[in-house]
Amino acid sequence: MEVFIQQIINGITLGSIYGLIAIGYTMVFGIIGMVNFAHGDVFMVSTFVALVTALILATWLGISSIFLSLFVILLVGMVVTSLVSWTIERLAYRPLRGSFRLAPLISAIGMSIFLMNFVQVAQGPRNKSIPPFFQNVIVIMEREGYQVTLSYRQIIIWAVTATLLTAFWYIVTKTSLGRAQRACEQDQKMASLLGVDVDRTISMTFVIGAALAAVAGTMYLMYYGVVSFSDGFVPGIKAFTAAVLGGIGSIPGAVIGGLLIGMIETLWSAYFSLDYKDVAAFCILAIVLIFLPQGLLGRPEVEKV
Amino acid sequence: MSATDVLQVEHLTMRFGGLVAIQDLSFRARHGDITALIGPNGAGKTTVFNCITGFYKPTEGRIALHHGDPAMWDELGALTDSSLRKRVRADGGLFLLERMPDYLVTKDARVARTFQNIRLFKGMTVLENLLVSQHNPLMRASGLTVLGILGFGVYRHAENRATEKAIQWLEKINLIDRADDPAGDLPYGDQRRLEIARAMCTDPVLLCLDEPAAGLNPRESGELSELLLSIRQETKTSILLIEHDMSVVMEISDHVVVLDYGVKISEGTSAEIRDDPNVIAAYLGVEQDEVESVITEPVS
Numbered sequence: 359m360e361v362f363i364q365q366i367i368n369g370i371t372l373g374s375i376y377g378l379i380a381i382g383y384t385m386v387f388g389i390i391g392m393v394n395f396a397h398g399d400v401f402m403v404s405t406f407v408a409l410v411t412a413l414i415l416a417t418w419l420g421i422s423s424i425f426l427s428l429f430v431i432l433l434v435g436m437v438v439t440s441l442v443s444w445t446i447e448r449l450a451y452r453p454l455r456g457s458f459r460l461a462p463l464i465s466a467i468g469m470s471i472f473l474m475n476f477v478q479v480a481q482g483p484r485n486k487s488i489p490p491f492f493q494n495v496i497v498i499m500e501r502e503g504y505q506v507t508l509s510y511r512q513i514i515i516w517a518v519t520a521t522l523l524t525a526f527w528y529i530v531t532k533t534s535l536g537r538a539q540r541a542c543e544q545d546q547k548m549a550s551l552l553g554v555d556v557d558r559t560i561s562m563t564f565v566i567g568a569a570l571a572a573v574a575g576t577m578y579l580m581y582y583g584v585v586s587f588s589d590g591f592v593p594g595i596k597a598f599t600a601a602v603l604g605g606i607g608s609i610p611g612a613v614i615g616g617l618l619i620g621m622i623e624t625l626w627s628a629y630f631s632l633d634y635k636d637v638a639a640f641c642i643l644a645i646v647l648i649f650l651p652q653g654l655l656g657r658p659e660v661e662k663v
Numbered sequence: 664m665s666a667t668d669v670l671q672v673e674h675l676t677m678r679f680g681g682l683v684a685i686q687d688l689s690f691r692a693r694h695g696d697i698t699a700l701i702g703p704n705g706a707g708k709t710t711v712f713n714c715i716t717g718f719y720k721p722t723e724g725r726i727a728l729h730h731g732d733p734a735m736w737d738e739l740g741a742l743t744d745s746s747l748r749k750r751v752r753a754d755g756g757l758f759l760l761e762r763m764p765d766y767l768v769t770k771d772a773r774v775a776r777t778f779q780n781i782r783l784f785k786g787m788t789v790l791e792n793l794l795v796s797q798h799n800p801l802m803r804a805s806g807l808t809v810l811g812i813l814g815f816g817v818y819r820h821a822e823n824r825a826t827e828k829a830i831q832w833l834e835k836i837n838l839i840d841r842a843d844d845p846a847g848d849l850p851y852g853d854q855r856r857l858e859i860a861r862a863m864c865t866d867p868v869l870l871c872l873d874e875p876a877a878g879l880n881p882r883e884s885g886e887l888s889e890l891l892l893s894i895r896q897e898t899k900t901s902i903l904l905i906e907h908d909m910s911v912v913m914e915i916s917d918h919v920v921v922l923d924y925g926v927k928i929s930e931g932t933s934a935e936i937r938d939d940p941n942v943i944a945a946y947l948g949v950e951q952d953e954v955e956s957v958i959t960e961p962v963s
Contacts, residue, residue, distance in 0.1 A: 534794070534801035534822075541784050541795045548782040550766040551716065551775075552796040553865055 360504045365628045366621060371512045371581065373620025374519035378574035379597035380604070380612035381526070382567030388543045388607040389563050390455070392462045396446060396469035398594015400568050403473055404439040404575030405585040406481060411435065412488050412579070424491055428580075432518070435572040443568030447561055470590070478587040487584045515577045522573050523613065526566065530609060539563055543607075592636065596623075599643040605656025614654060618642075667733065669694040669869055669901040670715070675724035677710055677925075684710045685925040688724070692869070692918070697895055697902040699912045699933075702922035703945055708905045709779065711922070712871050715903070716776045717765035724761065728772050730868040731755020770799055775867035777858045779874045785847030789838055789857060792846050793829035796864040801825055832860040836890065852883035856890055863894065869901050870894070876908040884908055888915050913937070921945065 492510040530536035541549040604611025626638040670692040677685040692698040732755035748762040758772040804821030836856040921929040923945040
């Protein structure tokens with residue numbers, strides 16, 4: 359029981375990170391029907407932005423308040439990552455809009471390789487680490503020497519994720535930008551005839567997705583304390599799995615899918631074999647695709663004849 | 664050049680490869696009028712609409728739209744010679760629609776349109792459909808969303824105004840009770856009227872309707888005619904209409920333009936059109952001199 363609760367706590371934490379990344383996949387897919395394979399690497403770039411900002415803050419500026427520096431790191435990470443993603447969309451995807459369907463997909467794979475190699479060359483291939491912060495843990499329950507703990511880091515990850523998701527939900531459902539995004543998702547041509555600037559709305563979708571990925575990146579760095587240039591791939595693919603599991607195109611689906619994948623992974627590691635945790639996660643993807651192709655919350659495609 | 668025109672289409676030609684869809688078409692729509700564009704299937708009516716709303720770039724010709732001060736029509740020649748798309752002053756504007764991309768035709772020149780098939784955002788609520796079409800004023804007021812998220816009063820005011828306007832339209836088309844239902848759940852006739860209300864929420868100078876009565880039963884097309892007449896009367900919006908339902912056309916149009924094979928074959932009031940042998944010939948598919956022998960009783 360204790361192990362189970364502990365793994366649920368860890369799973370929610372990991373799942374929050376996956377969920378934040380998955381939103382970027384699902385929104386972009388919803389609006390332009392393209393899987394943005396570079397999104398995982400955008401996430402990886404954001405971890406490096408967070409790393410560099412953290413080091414600058416700590417060593418050059420000597421800011422000791424941990425909450426202030428976390429806030430600054432998040433802000434800088436979101437802004438810089440959004441810019442990166444905006445630029446990618448502008449240079450690599452927008453010129454290909456209206457081209458055949460596979461063209462932007464190939465371009466996305468190209469961007470993914472580019473980002474990975476760029477960071478490898480610019481930052482070096484070795485793992486980078488930051489001094490761990492928020493070491494404290496709260497012991498929730500203890501039986502027979504096994505402690506169920508909730509670390510401050512996990513609490514912060516939950517809180518930040520919840521805040522960001524609320525803000526994001528507000529943007530999508532209540533603001534004019536969100537309405538325009540949903541309108542473009544359903545009928546771009548009609549939206550443009552009602553005066554919505556479709557290109558700008560698509561750019562904003564990339565920017566918002568990247569900002570959420572940057573939050574995930576900062577949380578990831580804080581949680582693990584180590585990043586490398588190749589860290590975009592596996593979390594990226596898992597977040598994509600989460601988006602598919604939840605029903606690609608559905609935003610609540612992405613969050614739920616993220617949490618599920620996170621929990622499957624941690625529970626599998628605890629009860630079965632740590633080495634096979636990725637195998638488990640991707641088996642879930644295959645099973646879902648076979649039996650529930652539209653995902654948990656996706657709309658089934660009804661073909662009318 | 665009439666000062667009361669809202670739209671002037673001059674020598675419009677549209678070719679698709681070797682196919683000439685519209686050939687040297689000129690017509691005018693007067694401000695505040697309902698102008699109908701009729702013709703047999705394949706006559707090129709929708710193509711004209713697509714040229715006006717920026718969907719297609721015409722092969723040749725000029726499409727000029729105007730609002731505000733009628734004196735601005737005098738600058739049309741100068742504007743055409745320049746490479747600009749539009750000339751806007753505080754009291755009016757003049758636009759060359761053939762030079763503008765579709766979203767600017769809506770945003771700057773304020774032309775709204777509907778399609779033959781219904782293109783509502785079916786997954787969004789009825790109210791949201793009407794709010795999407797007020798996107799531009801809302802985006803401006805919200806400072807590209809940033810101010811909106813921070814809860815600035817400017818944005819809340821704009822949002823309230825937009826909602827009020829949407830509610831007014833919902834009351835007009837009798838859908839106020841269903842404001843929060845997904846638009847796709849409405850019956851067909853209601854979806855048609857909602858589409859027109861949505862177009863009207865963009866605050867258009869010219870409203871282009873492509874077969875708004877298609878698929879409506881007689882009661883619904885009666886409601887549609889009423890709605891269009893009340894739009895003309897209350898908002899002074901000019902309407903350009905493609906329609907096959909002659910009862911609607913004859914009842915509400917001030918001016919009718921008849922196309923056949925991409926060429927204008929007649930133009931006038933609905934009474935004049937009804938009696939024009941050219942028009943009858945086109946609809947019956949016979950040569951003009953055979954019309955007398957084909958028609959044994961007058962067309963009602």
